[in-house]
Amino acid sequence: MIGLWYEDHEIGQSAALGAHTFARDEIVAFARKFDPQPFHLDEAAAAESIFGGLVASGWHTVSVSMRLLVDGRREQREAVAAKGRGVRDLRWTAPVRVGDTIAFSLRVESMRELQRPGWGLIGMRVVGVNQDGREVCAYTLFALAARRPG
């Protein structure tokens, strides 16, 4: 796992974030709360959609990636490099279906010191790949990281 401070990052550095298996019940529970489109809620309706079966909300997939990213940095508290400013180029390239296991990774793409003292901005590409090696989602997260004191 990549270290705590802005200075612990370097462009090109990469890390595995771990994997998550998407169970039917959690796919439907997320969709009921946030994305109640038929292809996320109900097998019969999903079978007639362009997906041909029940699929996870894309927002569910990226929320799970955030959990894995935070878990890897849990003890870092305030200095966590996940205080998000924004996202660029978020792609959902293949559906996540019931029982799929998605492995996430990140790669540091850009680093920039900020005018605001004590902080730097890190751009990292987060990618999710299913059990068949197929990419299902990718995005570039821009997050603040604290500069190492002193």
Place this chain on the structure above:
Amino acid sequence: MERLYFEDFPPGKAFAYGDREVTAEEIVAFAREFDPQPFHLSEDQARETMAGGLIASGWHSAAIMMRINCDELFLRSASQGSPGIESIDWLKPVRPGDRLSVRFTVIGARPSRSRPDLGVVEGRFELLNQAGEALMRQQASLFLSRRPGEAAR
């Protein structure tokens, strides 16, 4: 209510909708599941952070906007999903008690080259608080079915 198709989203058209109050409980519940950082987990922990108080995960803000979009627009339109989001900007945090609405402005619209029954709408979605301040901005493309009979013309 009339169903909305690709043809109902010409460039320049704007929609404003939604009124949803956010509670501390749902902010914490989302954070426990997906984004367990101190400034999303409890008022006490959050007060000591840069956020100065409990704030929603940016992904929670995005999920709430999706729900408002579904309830007010997508579920009554011929929406066929999204290939992705060009950008998300978290401008200001969502805080407990905020009443959120959405402003959606169509930037571009073109028929799909590969799928004559579909069109691609490019739009800007803004999540607004009760004071009309934009808290999050997204630029996204949507697939929409063309109105039956329009594609052949």
